[in-house]
Amino acid sequence: MLHVPCHRILMYLRSIIHERVMWEIHSSEKIRIKDIAERSGVSVGTVDRVLHDRPNVSKKAKAKVDAVLKEINYQPNSYASALAYNRKYTFCCLLPAHSCNAYWTEVEKGLRQCVLNRGDFHLSLFTEYYDQFDESSFSEAAEKLWEKQPDGMVVVPQNLEATRTLCSKLQETAVPFVFLDSNIPEISPLSFFGQDSLKSGHFAGRIFMMQAGEATRRILLMKLMSKGRVASRQQENREVGFRSYMAAQHPTCEIVELPLQIGEEERYDAQIGEMLSQLPDIRHCITFSSRAHILGEYFLRHGLKDFHLFGYDMIERNMECLKQGTIDFLVAQHPWKQGYNSVKALFNHIVLRKAVQQYHYMPLELLTAENYMYYIADEK
Amino acid sequence: MLHVPCHRILMYLRSIIHERVMWEIHSSEKIRIKDIAERSGVSVGTVDRVLHDRPNVSKKAKAKVDAVLKEINYQPNSYASALAYNRKYTFCCLLPAHSCNAYWTEVEKGLRQCVLNRGDFHLSLFTEYYDQFDESSFSEAAEKLWEKQPDGMVVVPQNLEATRTLCSKLQETAVPFVFLDSNIPEISPLSFFGQDSLKSGHFAGRIFMMQAGEATRRILLMKLMSKGRVASRQQENREVGFRSYMAAQHPTCEIVELPLQIGEEERYDAQIGEMLSQLPDIRHCITFSSRAHILGEYFLRHGLKDFHLFGYDMIERNMECLKQGTIDFLVAQHPWKQGYNSVKALFNHIVLRKAVQQYHYMPLELLTAENYMYYIADEK
DNA sequence: TAACAAACTGTGTGGGTTAACAGTGGTGGT
DNA sequence: ACCACCACTGTTAACCCACACAGTTTGTTA
Numbered sequence: 001m002l003h004v005p006c007h008r009i010l011m012y013l014r015s016i017i018h019e020r021v022m023w024e025i026h027s028s029e030k031i032r033i034k035d036i037a038e039r040s041g042v043s044v045g046t047v048d049r050v051l052h053d054r055p056n057v058s059k060k061a062k063a064k065v066d067a068v069l070k071e072i073n074y075q076p077n078s079y080a081s082a083l084a085y086n087r088k089y090t091f092c093c094l095l096p097a098h099s100c101n102a103y104w105t106e107v108e109k110g111l112r113q114c115v116l117n118r119g120d121f122h123l124s125l126f127t128e129y130y131d132q133f134d135e136s137s138f139s140e141a142a143e144k145l146w147e148k149q150p151d152g153m154v155v156v157p158q159n160l161e162a163t164r165t166l167c168s169k170l171q172e173t174a175v176p177f178v179f180l181d182s183n184i185p186e187i188s189p190l191s192f193f194g195q196d197s198l199k200s201g202h203f204a205g206r207i208f209m210m211q212a213g214e215a216t217r218r219i220l221l222m223k224l225m226s227k228g229r230v231a232s233r234q235q236e237n238r239e240v241g242f243r244s245y246m247a248a249q250h251p252t253c254e255i256v257e258l259p260l261q262i263g264e265e266e267r268y269d270a271q272i273g274e275m276l277s278q279l280p281d282i283r284h285c286i287t288f289s290s291r292a293h294i295l296g297e298y299f300l301r302h303g304l305k306d307f308h309l310f311g312y313d314m315i316e317r318n319m320e321c322l323k324q325g326t327i328d329f330l331v332a333q334h335p336w337k338q339g340y341n342s343v344k345a346l347f348n349h350i351v352l353r354k355a356v357q358q359y360h361y362m363p364l365e366l367l368t369a370e371n372y373m374y375y376i377a378d379e380k
Numbered sequence: 381m382l383h384v385p386c387h388r389i390l391m392y393l394r395s396i397i398h399e400r401v402m403w404e405i406h407s408s409e410k411i412r413i414k415d416i417a418e419r420s421g422v423s424v425g426t427v428d429r430v431l432h433d434r435p436n437v438s439k440k441a442k443a444k445v446d447a448v449l450k451e452i453n454y455q456p457n458s459y460a461s462a463l464a465y466n467r468k469y470t471f472c473c474l475l476p477a478h479s480c481n482a483y484w485t486e487v488e489k490g491l492r493q494c495v496l497n498r499g500d501f502h503l504s505l506f507t508e509y510y511d512q513f514d515e516s517s518f519s520e521a522a523e524k525l526w527e528k529q530p531d532g533m534v535v536v537p538q539n540l541e542a543t544r545t546l547c548s549k550l551q552e553t554a555v556p557f558v559f560l561d562s563n564i565p566e567i568s569p570l571s572f573f574g575q576d577s578l579k580s581g582h583f584a585g586r587i588f589m590m591q592a593g594e595a596t597r598r599i600l601l602m603k604l605m606s607k608g609r610v611a612s613r614q615q616e617n618r619e620v621g622f623r624s625y626m627a628a629q630h631p632t633c634e635i636v637e638l639p640l641q642i643g644e645e646e647r648y649d650a651q652i653g654e655m656l657s658q659l660p661d662i663r664h665c666i667t668f669s670s671r672a673h674i675l676g677e678y679f680l681r682h683g684l685k686d687f688h689l690f691g692y693d694m695i696e697r698n699m700e701c702l703k704q705g706t707i708d709f710l711v712a713q714h715p716w717k718q719g720y721n722s723v724k725a726l727f728n729h730i731v732l733r734k735a736v737q738q739y740h741y742m743p744l745e746l747l748t749a750e751n752y753m754y755y756i757a758d759e760k
Numbered sequence: 761t762a763a764c765a766a767a768c769t770g771t772g773t774g775g776g777t778t779a780a781c782a783g784t785g786g787t788g789g790t
Numbered sequence: 791a792c793c794a795c796c797a798c799t800g801t802t803a804a805c806c807c808a809c810a811c812a813g814t815t816t817g818t819t820a
Binding site: 043085 | 799800801802805807
């Protein structure tokens, strides 16, 4: 018998016969405050004072305790701790306004579920919305949430100045915040959850053109517009990534744009029809918005079978098109997980006092008729 | 002001101006055993006995408590509960033996990490290995683990009989177990974690042939063999799914097999070389094992640039080939997550007494040089 | 009225947090 | 030499919530 204690792992190699190794692992040796007190020759009161940086500890005592702490890597029982604190925590969340947008609704479901799953703690979550193209609406919403005196915030950044104003206040009062969807690295958030839009567009280009084939001379890019601008920053950045791929790999392929205005839904059919009749050689369409279904449903209604369509986000109407075969590929973003994990990060940091990773890029997941059901099932 | 209490969610609609809605959510109202006792006019001890179905409760008292329970939907604080139980839990894990197989190593890392992350509880994990093609080795390993008197088990099933023998014993003594990697639905496990191999092969076929193109007359299927058989059930099932796709969609495309024996690594180069020289028109290769890198590294060594390769599993050597460009696609299985979630399911069920989902099919995730890094980052 | 269950209450436990309080030794002033 | 005052330290208790067991109160039967 050979015992090899290694960090908190006790690896016990019994036999190495026929490629077989047996191991054991035990989740730490349960070091309590009491144990630290015994080891360092002081009382639990003193250990507690050192741990919580409270006054009235001599340099000598602190040194002794610190020495033991360094040696054993003490992790307080986070649940006993949270239980004892018996505190209420308020989280706030600042999102872009969205009406019929299933993407943000999924994010919200995730936020909510994370709070509900932690029902053993006293958590509250407040949400406010802002207009993506109106700086003052961001500040107003931020102000409203600020009055809630949050212990932590989830923020979908708007422009740099407005976001910085909010975050400076948060940082001054040591209120941690995470960024969701898009990041501003200069303002260092506790954590970031989102997707690398540039890489995502690049990836889309690779798959899209693999299907289209080398011979393709012209493709259609559908763009969702709002007040004359591309409707979201994500959409914008993905297009940049896509175009850089196309410029490098398929420089002769023409990208024809089809802009559709949010709020002018009744015009879409005519606009699409006109475009397709003007350019009858087009067979491959892509969009970086979450509304590929606008084209997909058009193809379905008009019985157009030999079109290929690439889009983003697993929302209800897109899923239906995947099933029907009018959308070939979707890139998924796990909005539910982004929401869930954002709150989870705040919770782990604030309530359980655990370390959290700073960057969380969601995987670039490719969905087709064959695999989308596993994507859905994965979202617990 | 309008208050609408709905389940445990308090939705507070403040304004519906410009698509903006504000909401609040609070994680339950914290009903304690004490509260139930007060409401039903008995002591906490009596409530506790009702909750845990222990004897010595009068019909009258039980009725009173039940009435209150029905009314309020009591959820005990799982952490206070686990703290009070102060029990040690032993989990056991039965895996196929593997030497240089990075796939199972990832599974094991996940198992281990899950135990380590729950350091606030007294968990132990014991692992044993069996030979996939030797029934008696499974029974032996199972016997060794049985002696540990596990509170829960993670099992990678072998054949039906051997697995059933173990699981019957477990079911008799009410020891929950989860199946990992492959499922046997007749033996109803607490939970299953794995991938749908048939669908996976089908999916692979779709992507693979999309890249190959309609004109492709002949493709290469590399098979990893052990003792004259396909080396794993997963590999076998994926091939079935793949062939059913090919039969339906590309019936004229010839599938040429290249079997490679485990343990005869020194012969691989010659075998591959011979195959490629005999069939010089082959440009597209696929394997359902995790060893696509065998071909990928061959291409690299011999400077063969216009071959396309499709494989499985994000292991170190495959990742290197993805980067180098000799592997085009990998289907990922999240082995780390499978391991992690298996233990998590046991923990949630046994320690926290929470409900767990029965089936967990891992997403069929497609990895390329462009997106593999996000896959890695996602595995926390 | 004692004996004896059944039914029920009260309380200690788990680990951590916090505060109140008592005690120690040392310093400075008179 | 005495006291006041201080920083420091140890002890204790209450609390968070669920659990489990030792006791106590009931009710019934001999």
